Amino acid sequence: MTESGREGLAALLARPEGALVALDFDGTLAPIVNDPERAYAHPDALPALARLAPRIGVLAIITGRPAEVAVRLGGFAGHPELAGLTVLGAYGAERWDAASGALHRPPPHPGIAAARAELAALVERAGPGVLLEDKGNALAVHTRTAPDAAGVFAALREPLTELAARLGLALEPGRFVLEVRPPGMDKGAALTALAREKGASAVLYGGDDLGDLAAFDAVAKLREDGVPGVRVCSGSTEVAELAAVTDLTVDGPGGIAALLSALARSIG
Numbered sequence: 535m536t537e538s539g540r541e542g543l544a545a546l547l548a549r550p551e552g553a554l555v556a557l558d559f560d561g562t563l564a565p566i567v568n569d570p571e572r573a574y575a576h577p578d579a580l581p582a583l584a585r586l587a588p589r590i591g592v593l594a595i596i597t598g599r600p601a602e603v604a605v606r607l608g609g610f611a612g613h614p615e616l617a618g619l620t621v622l623g624a625y626g627a628e629r630w631d632a633a634s635g636a637l638h639r640p641p642p643h644p645g646i647a648a649a650r651a652e653l654a655a656l657v658e659r660a661g662p663g664v665l666l667e668d669k670g671n672a673l674a675v676h677t678r679t680a681p682d683a684a685g686v687f688a689a690l691r692e693p694l695t696e697l698a699a700r701l702g703l704a705l706e707p708g709r710f711v712l713e714v715r716p717p718g719m720d721k722g723a724a725l726t727a728l729a730r731e732k733g734a735s736a737v738l739y740g741g742d743d744l745g746d747l748a749a750f751d752a753v754a755k756l757r758e759d760g761v762p763g764v765r766v767c768s769g770s771t772e773v774a775e776l777a778a779v780t781d782l783t784v785d786g787p788g789g790i791a792a793l794l795s796a797l798a799r800s801i802g
């Protein structure tokens with residue numbers, strides 16, 4: 535644990551009713567699997583979240599998934615303990631609040647329809663094991679199940695970067711995934727806005743992938759602005775570099791669930 539992380543954690547435990555705990559979904563609450571449609575939350579995640587939520591100010595999920603997909607795969611709806619949960623989907627462009635059940639979803643970016651048509655052909659040509667995940671307002675090309683997952687990922691990066699730029703979209707690289715999505719929002723902006731909205735006195739953010747870097751940067755910026763925070767890496771061999779920019783590394787989604795349970799026990 536870094537010194538700043540220690541301070542962030544101490545502030546969270548000293549005044550848990552003012553704390554914001556925000557977590558990524560895939561790779562942090564849900565183990566990574568081959569089929570994105572079957573990426574369910576770790577069995578210990580929901581009980582840990584349910585124990586922690588009533589003991590802190592705000593619990594949030596900030597994910598690249600559409601908000602309603604994260605709610606479904608996480609099993610987050612209909613739990614009295616999670617009545618205050620907020621899920622920010624599509625890197626913060628979408629919002630679902632458990633309290634009201636309301637879902638805010640912006641209209642699709644005009645470039646997405648054109649990207650959809652082009653990507654279908656590109657994925658077809660890329661060979662076996664390359665999958666297209668259609669998220670409505672974003673398109674993710676997965677190479678995890680290709681025979682040469684890393685090679686295909688590297689080969690697709692340039693054409694997808696070019697396609698995204700041409701259509702006014704952004705390219706979001708992740709764990710064997712290249713996502714084409716609307717620009718203008720990231721997890722850092724989403725986390726900062728939520729922290730300000732809720733008047734958070736301390737922040738904890740946990741994530742596992744490159745898309746979480748903006749949120750880790752946001753925690754560092756909040757710290758400079760006087761809001762203590764702690765950055766937790768859900769560790770993996772796939773994104774080993776993340777440990778260098780976080781305060782604490784735990785062993786994947788199981789480690790995250792154990793940390794959340796330990797926080798709930800410490801708060802009492």
Ligand SMILES: O=P(O)(O)OC[C@H]1O[C@H](O[C@H]2O[C@H](CO)[C@@H](O)[C@H](O)[C@H]2O)[C@H](O)[C@@H](O)[C@@H]1O
Pocket residue numbers: 558559560561565566567568569570573596597598599667669674676678708709710711713743745
């Ligand atoms: O922001 P996140 O919640 O971490 O979502 C990021 C992307 O996660 C998903 O892909 C990743 O998980 C899949 C299921 O375990 C795995 O097969 C894939 O290799 C990973 O990259 C999701 O499918 C994407 O849409 C998200 O953007």
